[in-house]
Amino acid sequence: MYRRYRLPSMWRDMDQLQQEMNRLIESSLRSRTLRPLGFPAINVWTSDDGQVITAELPGVSADDIDIEVTADTLTISGERNPDQFERDMQPHRRERKFGEFSRTIQLPFIVDTDKVDAVLRDGILEISLTRAEVDKPKKIAAQSA
């Protein structure tokens, strides 16, 4: 009888431990993104006709971003300007990084350079790239002799 009264508290601890473990496993499994290979971090969206590349560029104005497209490479470069330091400004915490950045992305197709479109909205840059007509697969109908 003594034991029966002692057990529940142990099970409670076990339950709690199990919950903690589940949470830990779930949180590690949920990381669906890869570690960025450079700045800015990018996402690549694809379809048959082209790709959309989005990049996180908070605090960078459109004038400070250069986008270059050659046949099948895209380069995003620019500069993130540091805050204008006021006189007697004392830093408490500095986590944001500044400076020049450049990133070149190899694309799986030849780009129609006339149809490149780039929009910067709320610190997210979205570049639409259309696959050139010459790069698209051509269907050839076999003729019976």
Place this chain on the structure above:
Amino acid sequence: MAKSEEKAMEVPEQELVPTEEMERTRERRCFIPKTDIYETEEDIVVVADLPGVDQNSIDITLEKNILTIAAFGNPTLPEGFNLLYAEYEPGDYQRSFRITSDIEHDEIEAMVSNGELRLRLPKADSAKVKKIPVKTG
């Protein structure tokens, strides 16, 4: 810019881990925004990176010296495209700071541009440093 600095820019965003006391109601992931804090004689300036957030989806509260920034991203996903490769995930942002100075609550200014939040918290008169002039005897 030096190579080492460029490396530092690649640090991925930290995720806010839900604790026993606080669980989120939205399923979206919540990140801790990178933040700079400066102090001048007159104000405390808080600058936070909130990519993908516009001025209508930020909640800023200051209660009992705890400043909380909560921002909700509203991403528009490219239509007709499939996600092929991802290095970041659009999400929400939340972070709290304990402000040690007294703040003039009515004069707090907040501004958002290009996914960057800039907060100016003017110090109350009682918190300002008083300089005492030294006279020659």
